[in-house]
Amino acid sequence: MIAEPASATSPKGGDKRLKMLDAAMRRQQFQADALLEVLHSAQELYGFLSGEVLLHIGRSLKVPPSRVYGVATFYNHFSLKPKGEHTCTVCMGTACYVKGAGEILGRVRDELGLSERKSTTDDGKASVVVARCVGACGIAPAVVFDQEVAGGLGPEAVVSRVRGWIR
Amino acid sequence: MSPTDSLEEIAQRRNAARAERKCRVSVCSGLGCESVGAGAVLEKVRARMRLQGLAEESEVHLTGCRGLCQRGPIVEVEWGPAEAKERRLYLDVDEACADQLALEMATSGAPPASLRDHGGEPFFTRQTKIVLANAGVIDPEDIESCIAAGAYSALEKAVTEKKPAEVVQMITESGLRGRGGAGYPTGLKWSTVAKAAGTRKYVVCNGDEGDPGAFMDRSVLEGDPHEVLEGMAIAAYAVGAEQGFIYVRAEYPLAIKRLRAAIKQAERLNLLGAHIFDTGFNFRVDVRTGAGAFVCGEETALIASIEGGRGTPRPRPPYPAVSGLWGQPTLINNVETLANVAAIVRNGPAWFAGIGTEKSKGTKVFALAGKIQNTGLIEVPMGMTLREIIFDIGGGIPGGKRFKAAQTGGPSGGCIPAQFLDLPVDYESLQQVGTIMGSGGLIVMDESSCMVDVAKFFIEFCREESCGKCIPCRAGTVQIHDILVRITHGLGNFEDLEKLEDLADLLRNTSLCGLGQTAPNPVVSTIRYFRDEYLAHVNEHRCPAGVCAMAGSTAAREPSRAHSVA
Numbered sequence: 001m002i003a004e005p006a007s008a009t010s011p012k013g014g015d016k017r018l019k020m021l022d023a024a025m026r027r028q029q030f031q032a033d034a035l036l037e038v039l040h041s042a043q044e045l046y047g048f049l050s051g052e053v054l055l056h057i058g059r060s061l062k063v064p065p066s067r068v069y070g071v072a073t074f075y076n077h078f079s080l081k082p083k084g085e086h087t088c089t090v091c092m093g094t095a096c097y098v099k100g101a102g103e104i105l106g107r108v109r110d111e112l113g114l115s116e117r118k119s120t121t122d123d124g125k126a127s128v129v130v131a132r133c134v135g136a137c138g139i140a141p142a143v144v145f146d147q148e149v150a151g152g153l154g155p156e157a158v159v160s161r162v163r164g165w166i167r
Numbered sequence: 168m169s170p171t172d173s174l175e176e177i178a179q180r181r182n183a184a185r186a187e188r189k190c191r192v193s194v195c196s197g198l199g200c201e202s203v204g205a206g207a208v209l210e211k212v213r214a215r216m217r218l219q220g221l222a223e224e225s226e227v228h229l230t231g232c233r234g235l236c237q238r239g240p241i242v243e244v245e246w247g248p249a250e251a252k253e254r255r256l257y258l259d260v261d262e263a264c265a266d267q268l269a270l271e272m273a274t275s276g277a278p279p280a281s282l283r284d285h286g287g288e289p290f291f292t293r294q295t296k297i298v299l300a301n302a303g304v305i306d307p308e309d310i311e312s313c314i315a316a317g318a319y320s321a322l323e324k325a326v327t328e329k330k331p332a333e334v335v336q337m338i339t340e341s342g343l344r345g346r347g348g349a350g351y352p353t354g355l356k357w358s359t360v361a362k363a364a365g366t367r368k369y370v371v372c373n374g375d376e377g378d379p380g381a382f383m384d385r386s387v388l389e390g391d392p393h394e395v396l397e398g399m400a401i402a403a404y405a406v407g408a409e410q411g412f413i414y415v416r417a418e419y420p421l422a423i424k425r426l427r428a429a430i431k432q433a434e435r436l437n438l439l440g441a442h443i444f445d446t447g448f449n450f451r452v453d454v455r456t457g458a459g460a461f462v463c464g465e466e467t468a469l470i471a472s473i474e475g476g477r478g479t480p481r482p483r484p485p486y487p488a489v490s491g492l493w494g495q496p497t498l499i500n501n502v503e504t505l506a507n508v509a510a511i512v513r514n515g516p517a518w519f520a521g522i523g524t525e526k527s528k529g530t531k532v533f534a535l536a537g538k539i540q541n542t543g544l545i546e547v548p549m550g551m552t553l554r555e556i557i558f559d560i561g562g563g564i565p566g567g568k569r570f571k572a573a574q575t576g577g578p579s580g581g582c583i584p585a586q587f588l589d590l591p592v593d594y595e596s597l598q599q600v601g602t603i604m605g606s607g608g609l610i611v612m613d614e615s616s617c618m619v620d621v622a623k624f625f626i627e628f629c630r631e632e633s634c635g636k637c638i639p640c641r642a643g644t645v646q647i648h649d650i651l652v653r654i655t656h657g658l659g660n661f662e663d664l665e666k667l668e669d670l671a672d673l674l675r676n677t678s679l680c681g682l683g684q685t686a687p688n689p690v691v692s693t694i695r696y697f698r699d700e701y702l703a704h705v706n707e708h709r710c711p712a713g714v715c716a717m718a719g720s721t722a723a724r725e726p727s728r729a730h731s732v733a
Contacts, residue, residue, distance in 0.1 A: 035475035040417065040456050067476070074477040074634075075458030077417045093379030094574065094610045095536030097624055132461065132628070134418050135382035137536035137608070138199040138236025138543040149202045151236075 017045040021053070025060050032063050035071055039078055048079045076132070084120045084127035086165040088158070089144035093133030096141040100155070104141060105130065107155040108162055126165045174314055174323060181315035186249035189224045190272050192216075193243045194260075195303065196229040197386060198421070199236025199543065205229075208240045208265040215266055219273035228312070231302035231390015235290055236543040243286075243303070244268065244278050253277075256286035290541050293560050295522065295548045297530050298506040302390030307425055310393060310432035318393040319438050321509035325401050326448050329512075334405040335361055338508065340516035342528035347373060347464070347501030348576060348605045349681075350527070350594040356498065359488040360406040363496035368408040370399050371492065371499045373469055374415040374422070377461035378577030379628060381608030383532040384502040386544050388415065388422035391506070392429035396452060398505030400439060401512055403450045406498050411452040412473050417459060426454050461578075461632035465680045466491075466499045468634065479636045480680035501606070503532055523549035527593035537574075537610040540565050547592075554588040557611060568613040572696070576605025578625045578632075579685035581692025582618070601692045603685075617714035618697040619704055622690045623651040629686035640683025643674045647690060654701070657708035657717030664701055667694065 024041035028034035136142035139151025339354025491497025540562030581602030671687030
């Protein structure tokens, strides 16, 4: 799965993002131990880490592809598949869990026809992901709509917010 | 501002300017307040002050977390002559209320009497603040406001007046213990690194606050980043390091942003970097961003992650104090531990040792969450009873429900049932009842929580977060989780309880790192104190709290996810 065919997100596309990724690696002086920081930069630029991007990073930092892939798949934060246009992140930390995050997650997934294994709708409009804890325990249950953290919402309110995305 | 200004000059200038202003309005910018529109409230106050021609005579700024996250946005106003400033604290301030407040401040010079002041409530008055002392006062994005509150004066004192060994001695005498959970004496750790032989040494700040239900470190980093940086610099001076790393979870983007900005500001004032305070002491700090792996809170896994690899632990010894980052002696301290350092150096070890209990000195920051009235962040002296924390400061359980248990230490900890409500909260007492201090998450549960379900929640967390390197943890967490799924579906039997206890013993004694060794704690602890609930599940196939969807019943939805560990 490392050798994906070139796509719109290919670093060879000559788009600006590749230059920005290279600049990020230059800032780290192409040090192999900056791999994690570089993967963060790449995911910020492309939204996810494609096989092409991973290979490019490996070549630039002189790290074998096996290690790049190993690191990228070890951490939950990195995604090897593109996410939807909008992302609803349901926090399942302890505080949120005891305040009903499980029900929110179930209802939102049902609404979008998603499951644990399928996190993005077929039309690519919305993703539902689970967070381990976003540190917003004081306003639990916490849900993150794209970048915006919302607290104290019930399942109905969350579902209606997400419904707006898929119309 | 001239970079040659001394700390004292900056502080004097800022404090004099503040004393001359008519009023000061500070808006909490913690995550809780931010999510309910604190940013808009801040803008509203600023706009109103401008409109009233008071922009120059008033100071409107944001601050770090005030603690009472549930009642945000929180706004504090201060007014009056320099020698007799009055203060009021308001909760649930919306834009309209903020506008009215600012208008009154501008026209009559005082806030409207109709607004209720909450500053005198037990939530605020019963706390003792060291780590969070400045978090609600300073503007974390403005280094001068931090300096005016005393930031970096302890570093100056350490590097210009003390020898490194004297600084280590101060920390040892203070009795400070690691706030990450285990409570290892900080002074001992520092002296081990100071004595270790190595060409380069490192200081690492562990900000990988992975415990679900804990957000102390996030609030400290967001509310007072310079306090942590100053602690790191003092530590580096004491142990002889010139490079530091601060490892922060990717889930805390604001903390990362503020830290990066704080480092730049400190470097510009020569408080970090080369020749700090014109001495021979150099110290550089880099931020490293975590990527969502709970195991990276374990120190050897953290090191692997900073080195750019998979965050898997390795056997100890050798401890990082002897062989850590790139094989060099490395001091690893938690955010809150380092946040105590500057205050200890500034006020002396005896002052710190005077707070808390005999073996647990100082204060502890807790994140109160779950079924409790006042959710948020608090700092209390060690040894305060759980009852005081939950009922006096926390305001008790909402909805007239009964307290059932408090969970500390996250997935590595255990629960404290009602019979121990008068237990003093310190390292030893918590250990005696089968839990740990942990990093400070304190989740309160009422009678509507099922303890078997809670145990399943934590073991599921550990199952997913197991790095997979050692078999007891990788396979054992799956086994324990499977049994708990059976029990919570009404399909368990009495032998399952024995199997759980056997597995718990196995994980505890044979796992490679703390994650696996402590993973069974929530299970063992709930079996110990809530055995009757387990028995109801396995013997009567009934969930007393009505949470578990038992076989044949149509009770609550099962939120657990299918087995996904490959």
